[in-house]
Amino acid sequence: MTSLPASTGVKLGLVIDLDTCVGxxxxxxxxxxxxxxxxxxxxxxxxxYGDAPLGAFLNRVHTFEVKPxxxxxxxxxxxxSCLHCDDAxxxxxxxxxxxxxxxxxxxxxVNEDACIGCGLCAWACPYGAREMDPVEKxxxxxxxxxxxxxNENIVEEDRIPSCVRTCPAGARHFGDLNDPASAVSExxxxxxxxxxxxxxxxxxxxxxLPPRPRTPEPVPHLPDLADLAADARETRAEGFFxxxxxxxxxx
Amino acid sequence: MHPAYSIIFFTVSSGAGxxxxxxxxxxxxxxxxPQGGLxxxxxxxxxxxxxxxLVSSTFHLGHPERAWRALSQWRSxxxxxxxxxxxxxxxxxxxxxxxxxxxxxxxxxxxxxxxxSLITVYSTxxxxxxxxxxxxxxxxLTPVVFLCFSLAGGALxxxxxxxxxAGGAGLLPTxxxxxxxxxxxxxxxxxxxxxxxxxxxxxxxxxxLGAMGKVRMLEAPHTGGNYLLKEMGHKIGRxxxxxxxxxxxxxxxxxxVFATLFASWGLWPGxxxxxxxxxxxxxxxxxxxxxxxxxxxxxxxxxxRA
Numbered sequence: 001m002t003s004l005p006a007s008t009g010v011k012l013g014l015v016i017d018l019d020t021c022v023g024x025x026x027x028x029x030x031x032x033x034x035x036x037x038x039x040x041x042x043x044x045x046x047x048x049y050g051d052a053p054l055g056a057f058l059n060r061v062h063t064f065e066v067k068p069x070x071x072x073x074x075x076x077x078x079x080x081s082c083l084h085c086d087d088a089x090x091x092x093x094x095x096x097x098x099x100x101x102x103x104x105x106x107x108x109x110v111n112e113d114a115c116i117g118c119g120l121c122a123w124a125c126p127y128g129a130r131e132m133d134p135v136e137k138x139x140x141x142x143x144x145x146x147x148x149x150x151n152e153n154i155v156e157e158d159r160i161p162s163c164v165r166t167c168p169a170g171a172r173h174f175g176d177l178n179d180p181a182s183a184v185s186e187x188x189x190x191x192x193x194x195x196x197x198x199x200x201x202x203x204x205x206x207x208x209l210p211p212r213p214r215t216p217e218p219v220p221h222l223p224d225l226a227d228l229a230a231d232a233r234e235t236r237a238e239g240f241f242x243x244x245x246x247x248x249x250x251x
Numbered sequence: 252m253h254p255a256y257s258i259i260f261f262t263v264s265s266g267a268g269x270x271x272x273x274x275x276x277x278x279x280x281x282x283x284x285p286q287g288g289l290x291x292x293x294x295x296x297x298x299x300x301x302x303x304x305l306v307s308s309t310f311h312l313g314h315p316e317r318a319w320r321a322l323s324q325w326r327s328x329x330x331x332x333x334x335x336x337x338x339x340x341x342x343x344x345x346x347x348x349x350x351x352x353x354x355x356x357x358x359x360x361x362x363x364x365x366x367x368s369l370i371t372v373y374s375t376x377x378x379x380x381x382x383x384x385x386x387x388x389x390x391x392l393t394p395v396v397f398l399c400f401s402l403a404g405g406a407l408x409x410x411x412x413x414x415x416x417a418g419g420a421g422l423l424p425t426x427x428x429x430x431x432x433x434x435x436x437x438x439x440x441x442x443x444x445x446x447x448x449x450x451x452x453x454x455x456x457x458x459x460l461g462a463m464g465k466v467r468m469l470e471a472p473h474t475g476g477n478y479l480l481k482e483m484g485h486k487i488g489r490x491x492x493x494x495x496x497x498x499x500x501x502x503x504x505x506x507x508v509f510a511t512l513f514a515s516w517g518l519w520p521g522x523x524x525x526x527x528x529x530x531x532x533x534x535x536x537x538x539x540x541x542x543x544x545x546x547x548x549x550x551x552x553x554x555x556r557a
């Protein structure tokens with residue numbers, strides 16, 4: 001049923017630290033790799049080695065320039081995947097019941113066998129978290145690696161989403177955002193985690209941590225490097241090369 | 252938004268088809284039972300257009316063979332409701348047609364056919380009007396525009412058929428002209444609202460980085476294309492927006508109004524009513540193409556380079 005659960009006891013989700021993300025796209029690749037071999041049909045590409053490759057991804061990293069009124073602009077790398085919203089508009093628009101939000105942990109999933117590929121859920125999502133598989137013609141989205149996090153066939157430290165496990169910078173965190181004592185909830189509280197597009201009324205579970213403010217003057221009174229280079233060039237050579245230099249100049 | 256031909260044809264064709272069925276139903280309810288050629292042509296065109304539209308709507312599906320599943324989620328989904336209501340409306344129209352064929356007046360069935368035909372058109376419009384992500388669609392005038400165009404199309408076609416098969420259309424061309432006028436009034440209001448409404452989502456709200464400054468995309472997340480840009484990043488339509496609006500308004504509004512007025516004054520009524528119908532449907536195809544092409548989706552705030 002595509003009606004949303006009134007509430008979910010556990011709200012599994014991601015906390016993404018925009019201060020730490022270095023924009024390496026490792027999470028994108030590990031997500032693609034895991035989800036091509038895991039849950040549902042393979043996450044396909046069309047024309048992968050041709051002129052116009054087009055593939056389905058569940059996680060993408062944008063890079064933004066943020067320009068203040070005064071001073072230099074900042075560059076912020078910005079990973080984006082399904083936010084597993086409390087009030088997920090993609091679920092209620094689904095005509096077949098293929099899209100659903102789990103009562104037990106709040107994960108939003110697609111039952112691929114029931115999906116007719118109408119694309120309305122992708123239109124309903126303000127974040128662009130859903131992409132049509134170009135080969136299977138069913139809707140694909142982040143599963144929060146539902147086939148990893150409860151998987152007792154893999155070692156315990158791997159039972160977190162693939163993107164979180166892979167991130168070399170430690171910019172991605174996974175946990176229960178409904179539990180105020182969880183590590184992710186504490187992180188959100190400490191760093192002022194925020195929602196994307198709160199005006200859309202979707203109640204996203206995933207939170208983003210803002211980049212920390214810049215240090216106003218990183219090294220006070222840094223000597224001018226151009227001057228130092230000029231001084232070095234002016235140094236006179238000594239000894240034989242000094243004599244040669246002077247002799248040639250006089251010539 | 253990407254203007255898919257199957258969806259443009261679906262909304263125009265099924266809108267006009269349910270409009271004709273509603274006109275037949277209302278005529279019977281008012282005691283002007285459609286008979287003979289008017290009956291046959293009316294139901295053939297009404298069923299033909301509405302069903303052709305519904306079949307066309309399945310062409311854009313990834314898995315049309317599973318389309319029957321779309322009838323299950325009527326509690327929450329407007330798309331599902333639309334499918335269920337279309338079937339109910341068509342079944343009622345079938346019973347209505349049969350009762351007329353057997354010599355009945357069909358007053359109650361006519362009224363029910365008209366009501367469910369219009370509710371179906373309303374639910375079609377709500378598939379788009381419910382989407383908060385597409386601000387231009389998410390306004391109360393969207394269902395009004397769809398309903399008015401459906402009624403106007405139904406009235407125009409019914410007036411033409413009455414002229415050809417019932418030997419005169421009486422007041423019908425005047426009623427049709429009035430409905431066309433009303434529909435375009437609603438549409439102009441819809442355009443105005445869509446053009447002037449303050450933007451709901453911005454690159455700043457989408458990234459949550461507004462407090463740091465003005466946000467724009469520096470690097471896209473991919474070097475190739477993607478589904479989102481194909482589906483929601485359509486720009487060609489917006490380039491010709493002003494011209495297409497004029498074409499839609501002239502073909503779908505001004506030509507039909509004048510043609511129906513000439514017809515109501517007795518000037519080659521059959522010919523001018525045919526011209527009105529064809530121009531209206533042509534104008535509506537342009538209007539519906541623009542409906543998709545000029546609509547902007549909130550996800551594009553993540554791809555703003557300006």
